[in-house]
Amino acid sequence: MTKDKGHIIAIGGGGFGRTPDKPIIEKYILDQSKVKNPNICFFPTASAERQDYIDNYYKAFSTLDCNPTHISLFSRTPDLESEFDKSDIIYIGGGNTKSMLAVFQEWNINQLLLKAYENGKILAGVSAGAICWFNKGITDSWADELKVLDCLDFLPGCCCPHYDGEKDRRPSVMEFINSGIIESCLAIEDGAAAHFKNGKLLNAISFYKGANVFNIYNKDDKIYEIPMDSINIY
Secondary structure: OOOOOOEEEEEOOOOOOOOOOOOHHHHHHHHOOOOOOOEEEEEOHHHOOOHHHHHHHHHHHOOOOOEEEEOOOOOOOOOHHHHHHHOOEEEEOOOOHHHHHHHHHHOOHHHHHHHHHHOOOEEEEEOHHHHOOEEEEEEOOOOOOOEEEEOOOOEEEEEEOOOOOOOOHHHHHHHHHHOOOOOEEEEEOOOEEEEEEOOEEEEEEEOOOOOOEEEEEEEOOEEEEEEOOEEEOO
């Protein structure tokens, strides 16, 4: 019998980085855990461990029923395998996806994340922490233009965050599909999230009013942009 994998909750934008006093999607993430007061561990790696971002994380999650911690990879780093074993939820923050994945590779975090996922734990994240779970992601890691980046491949396909929040996102997705660089894209607006369980989409979530998750694909030389039915938690 195949063991079920865990949850992946990919957030397009928003959350505690912008509004730490309104931890709506954060509560949703915690509610997926079967543990009464889950241990949640934050990796602020992609933001170069910005202190204000870490502060906002604690401000949001300290109001909820959980035990928040974070991991630094740029100062003295604790035993990562032990930290993963203790954690019920791993949250990956936003920032430079390419640089984050390079650091993760050096610290063997890719394998620790995969083990956590295969053991049924909850993985979540925003922006860089949303696209990293997919086969490919659309990233602004380069200053000059958006590019398609190979990611962790826990989930199939390509993901784009900030679909409505940054002006270049939508036209870039359309161009990447039209030119055949990608076949399709899961595009997540700010204030929306896609929740996967055991590798399959469970819910599209709107935690800002009107925020959507789109399935975008090319069929018969026409690009379709289909909004998914969402559950509203705002």
